Amino acid sequence: MNQQSTDKISSVLLRFIDWLDSYGETSYDHQSFFAGPVGGGAKALYYRKPKLGTMAVAPIIFCEAFVPSARRLFWRKQRFPIADAHYAMGFALLARVTGEEKYYDRAVHFLTVLEETRCPGYSHSGWGYPFDWVTRTGVMKTGTPLITTTPYVYEAFSYVHKMDYQDRWLEVMHSAAEHAVNDIKDRELSPDAATAGYNPLDSEGGVINASAYRAFLLMSAAVQFGHDDYRRIAERNLNFVLGAQQPDGAWYYSIDGVRDFVDHFHTCFVLKALAKIEQLTGHEGCRKAIKAGTDYYVRHLFDEKGLPKPFSRAPRLTVYRQELYDYAECINLGALLNGQSAELDDRVRTTLDDLLNRWQKPDGSFRSRRLLLGWDNVPMHRWAQAQLFRSLCFQLYSMKKGERAA
Template sequence: MTDRLDADSLADILIAQCRASDYAGYDPFDGLNSSFFKQLKLGALPFAKIAWLQLHKRSLWNLRPFVGVPRRRNPKGIALIILGLIERERRLCDGWSIKEATRLAEWLLEQRCDREKWKHSAWGYHFDWAARAFFVRSGTPNAITTCYVARALAALGLETGEPRLLEAATDAGLFVDSLFRADGGYYAYIPGESAFVHNANLWAAAVAGEAANRLGDDAMMHRAISAARRTVTMQRADGAWQYGTRDHHSFVDGFHTGYNLEALSALQRTVKFDEFDEAIRRGMAYYRDNFFLPDGTVKYYDNSVWPLDTHSVAQALLTLQSVDSGDDDHLLATRIFERAVDTLYMPRECRFMYQKGKLTTNRINYLRWTQAWAFYAIGAYANRVRLKGELQEQRQRRFEYLPGMTQ
């Protein structure tokens, strides 16, 4: 494609597209918000909940408008938008990005789960969520959503100097710490549930570790490090992690692998030690060798290309730029970005599609799963491209003016 958009322009197109709906949208897992399903009164049947949710997640056509599923803001999606707006401000310094991020942060503070019940700042999804491992009602906090919101609030608090945002992020870390299960030495995904999922455990460790660092809480920091060590001991010899420990968690996919590596790296930076260097090195080697084709196509699973998925692309861009990143990783990120624009971006709609299968394509617009991730990751990539260009210019200038060199 000769007229491919550059990363700066595409990031601006995506934020305009998201802002047009005031950041409200559909989600792959919001099917149980259907007013029609509630009228059917099948909610008491666990199988019916899972089947209905999977129908909407897997359908190539968006049935939600016809069964009464409303567009809503998603706290995790808003957190990703805030992180993307911070990247945009660093690139453009226009002031609007921080103003918009601050407006969205105020919304997040208003959307905290019941603080009397959960004691601390915490966030969950705006829909009931049925899975084989557990059923979670709307308004129940979970580790991953809380961690991403905490990261966004902390980053914005550091950018603006607003203490309330850092205080909320730290308080969220205390909630995450309450998910620690002493009987297994890991952080649970959901309060009261025992499922051990590596990406939730590691992001919880990273966010709890940051909060412990701010509070000077050695016991809390010890729990964060020990939880990370638990996941590291379960890394396979080839460097991979399965999704979790239950029988149906035996798959290895790209974006959860990226989560694990990014979170483990973030915790290590907070603690300022190198204990996890070898685990990160082996994990990154497996990631590079098993999730990318030479043309920049991002595989969904380590043993299967399909489906092509915008979320997987976004996490790949973030992982390659934030974890042990070098020139080769930057070149790979460039191929990934260009390939994603060619295969998953829809210029007429000014957005990315959800997934492309071997024989089918799902073009449904999912703000949290797709557009918010793409905006954040492409903005971070655009800043990395700019930084690389500036460093190259500086090296060139030094070379040109070395003694004895002619211009």
């Protein structure tokens, strides 16, 4: 990456921040079609009675593919903790790159919001979705803490704590770690491996990225707080993730025998968690899994142009060509693993170039999806304006750090 690339990313980020200032911190979402009673009911029917349910969800899928702005007819704009966490991390990174106090202040603002939006009814701090999420296994009610959200919040508080060392942030981090230990259940698979539940009500587990997230959070907390019990739990979840890797290097979404798809951003989630654990501990098993997983990733989850594609093994008909979330996670993973794989570095350069030239709209926000026909231009903080913002800030931070090291 050269100075021209650095300047381009900086320009794109400034335009995005102007958009965020004017648009506000609530938005529609990928799940807005199914968050309300109409869409949620249709989706639940689909899982109970697939043939009848297909008729119920077909008009909604049509809207998703061809009239994405119809989201406003199904649900309302909301604030998303996972997005707030990504914005906090992004602004913290910008503060470190530029030295400007206003970006630090913005990061603190999002942390303050997160302190206020933790899930009620739990002794320790966890965060989830602000809507009822209808899934194959049931409904995750509003306010259910998710192990796929809480680690991002933990990381956001960690970013700012490393800047100002305030005990206030450390207390929230410790509470989040205690939530991951005490509220999330493990299902033992062997004497040294266990799969983590997706939320406190899930005792079955099986979702690969959920265990990867928990392993990272608790390994990070073990280093931060010196708790060996955090490390022991993290290692059991990590052993599950490593053991679930397929011979070709891929990870299915779950080991339940039903959700055996392989998609772009969930693959990135797992690789990111392993990369962060390896950086913390030097874990040899992580290193080997990252190598095999990266080889699979670069060869099967990009199209003939070298751009991210949603699935290598799809669970259903895909009504879009490319996804902003995939671009965000590709760029993020590339910054984490920069220099470890020439093929990955090449894919990231191609992806970043396409993102910077085609995906930002005149107002400063990013397109959400490239559809079969046209684009989904509805800006959604969780899907994935915030993730892309954080990834570009991380890329800029990594490039600047590389310049100083050189």
